[in-house]
Amino acid sequence: MTTEAHPTEPAQQRLPRTLTRDLNHHDGQTVRLQGFVHARRDLGGVQFVVLRDVSGVTQCVGKGLNLPLAESSVEVTGTVKAHPKAPGGFEVQISEFRVISAAVEASPVEIPKMEWNVNPETMLDYRVVTVRGLKERAALKVQAELVAAFRDHLMTEGFTEISTPKIVSAGAEGGANLFPIDYFGHPAYLAQSPQLYKQIMVGVFERVFEVAPVYRAEEHATSRHLNEYLSLDVEMGFIEDEEDVMSLENRLLASIMTRLKATSQAEFDLLGATIPDVPAHIPRITLLDARALVQEKYGHVVGGKDLDPEAERLLCQHYAETQGSDFVFVTKYPRAARPFYAHPDSNPDGSLSSEITRGFDLLFRGIEITSGGQRIHDHAMLMDSIHAYKLKPETLEGYTEVFKYGMPPHGGFAIGAERLTAKLLGISNVRYARAFPRDRHRLTP
Numbered sequence: 001m002t003t004e005a006h007p008t009e010p011a012q013q014r015l016p017r018t019l020t021r022d023l024n025h026h027d028g029q030t031v032r033l034q035g036f037v038h039a040r041r042d043l044g045g046v047q048f049v050v051l052r053d054v055s056g057v058t059q060c061v062g063k064g065l066n067l068p069l070a071e072s073s074v075e076v077t078g079t080v081k082a083h084p085k086a087p088g089g090f091e092v093q094i095s096e097f098r099v100i101s102a103a104v105e106a107s108p109v110e111i112p113k114m115e116w117n118v119n120p121e122t123m124l125d126y127r128v129v130t131v132r133g134l135k136e137r138a139a140l141k142v143q144a145e146l147v148a149a150f151r152d153h154l155m156t157e158g159f160t161e162i163s164t165p166k167i168v169s170a171g172a173e174g175g176a177n178l179f180p181i182d183y184f185g186h187p188a189y190l191a192q193s194p195q196l197y198k199q200i201m202v203g204v205f206e207r208v209f210e211v212a213p214v215y216r217a218e219e220h221a222t223s224r225h226l227n228e229y230l231s232l233d234v235e236m237g238f239i240e241d242e243e244d245v246m247s248l249e250n251r252l253l254a255s256i257m258t259r260l261k262a263t264s265q266a267e268f269d270l271l272g273a274t275i276p277d278v279p280a281h282i283p284r285i286t287l288l289d290a291r292a293l294v295q296e297k298y299g300h301v302v303g304g305k306d307l308d309p310e311a312e313r314l315l316c317q318h319y320a321e322t323q324g325s326d327f328v329f330v331t332k333y334p335r336a337a338r339p340f341y342a343h344p345d346s347n348p349d350g351s352l353s354s355e356i357t358r359g360f361d362l363l364f365r366g367i368e369i370t371s372g373g374q375r376i377h378d379h380a381m382l383m384d385s386i387h388a389y390k391l392k393p394e395t396l397e398g399y400t401e402v403f404k405y406g407m408p409p410h411g412g413f414a415i416g417a418e419r420l421t422a423k424l425l426g427i428s429n430v431r432y433a434r435a436f437p438r439d440r441h442r443l444t445p
Contacts, residue, residue: 021055062094149259164197235412372413
C-alpha cells in the first residue's frame with residue numbers, strides 16, 4: 001500500500017529588498033527595507049527611525065516599536081508615502097519592524113552629529129564606526145569610482161594591469177624613507193614605489209599600470225601626507241619624450257572627471273564640492289619660470305630645489321585666475337630634485353643636460369598630485385647615473401639588468417589616490433580620504 005504525498009504549501013513570498021534611493025518609484029506601495037538605525041526619536045508613542053542603507057537615508061514612522069540602539073541593523077516593512085520634509089521626499093509608514101542584529105552598546109560617536117561636535121582625532125580613533133557617516137563614505141565612494149575610471153581608461157588605451165612585489169630588497173628611489181622588515185633573517189623593506197618593476201614590465205607589455213599601496217617611512221605630521229597610501233601608477237614605452245606622458249595623463253584625467261560627473265554627482269553635492277573641467281591642454285610651465293612667477297607676482301621667494309606648498313598654492317591660483325584651469329604641469333625639474341632614473345633633458349645643441357631632467361609634477365588646486373617624467377632607458381647612461389647618485393649598483397642588479405636588452409624610451413607617472421580625492425572633495429586632511437589611514441602615530445584600527 002502506498003501513501004499519496006501531499007504537496008507542501010508554498011512559503012509566503014517575501015517582498016524584494018528596496019533601496020532608499022528607489023522609494024520615489026514606490027509611492028503608495030508596500031516595500032521592505034534593510035539597513036542601519038542612523039537616528040531615532042520617540043514622540044509620545046510615535047517612533048521615528050532614520051534608516052540608512054548603501055544608497056542613502058529615509059525616515060520611517062511607526063507606533064509601539066521597541067527601538068534598538070543606533071547602528072543596529074534592522075528590517076522595515078511598510079507603505080511609502082510622499083512627505084516633503086522627509087529625506088528624499090518620502091517616508092515609510094511601518095507595518096513590521098525587525099531587528100536583524102542589535103548594537104550591544106551605544107556608539108562612541110553619534111554619526112548624524114559628527115560634523116558638528118566631534119574632535120577630528122576622535123573621528124579616526126573610532127573609525128570602525130565613523131566611516132559609516134554619510135560624508136565619510138561619500139569620499140570613499142568617489143575614490144572607488146575614480147580608481148575604476150583610472151583602470152577603464154587605461155585599458156581603452158592598450159594598457160595592461162600588473163601586480164608588483166611589496167616586499168623588496170632595496171628602495172626604488174635610493175632614499176632612506178623605507179620601512180625595514182625581517183625577511184627570514186634577511187633585511188628587506190616595504191616598497192616605497194613600484195617604479196623599478198613597472199619599468200621592467202614595459203619590456204613585456206609596453207604599456208602597464210598598477211593600483212596598489214605604497215609605503216613611505218617619512219615622519220610627516222601634515223594634512224597632505226600618509227605613510228601608506230594608494231598609488232595609481234602608469235608606465236608607457238616607445239615615447240618621444242615626457243610630453244607623450246603628460247598628454248596621456250591629460251586624457252586620463254578628463255576621462256576620470258567625465259565618469260565622476262556620471263556616477264558621483266550626489267556625493268559631490270553632499271560634500272559641497274565641484275567636479276573640475278580638465279582643459280584639452282593642461283598649461284605647462286618650467287620649474288625655473290614657476291619660481292620666478294610666484295616671486296614676481298606674489299612676492300613669495302622659494303627656497304630649496306622644488307616648489308614649497310605656498311608656491312604650489314600661488315601657482316595654481318595664477319592659472320585658475322588667468323586660464324581658468326585647476327591643473328598645471330610644472331616641468332624640467334633639476335637632477336637634484338629627481339631620482340637616479342630620471343632622463344636628462346636636451347640642451348639647445350641637442351646634447352644631454354647634466355643639470356635638468358625630463359621630470360614633471362602635476363599640481364591641482366594648490367597641491368602636487370602627480371610626479372612623473374621620462375626615464376633613462378640606455379644601460380650605460382643608467383649606470384653612470386647610479387654612480388653619480390652614489391648608490392650601490394649591486395643592490396639594483398635585479399632592475400638594471402633589463403636595460404642590457406633593448407629597453408625602449410619610456411616614461412610614466414604616479415597619482416596618490418587619497419590626495420586627489422581630498423582635493424576634489426575639499427577635504428582638508430588627506431587622512432579622511434582613506435578608510436583606515438596610517439600616519440606616524442596611527443596603527444589602529
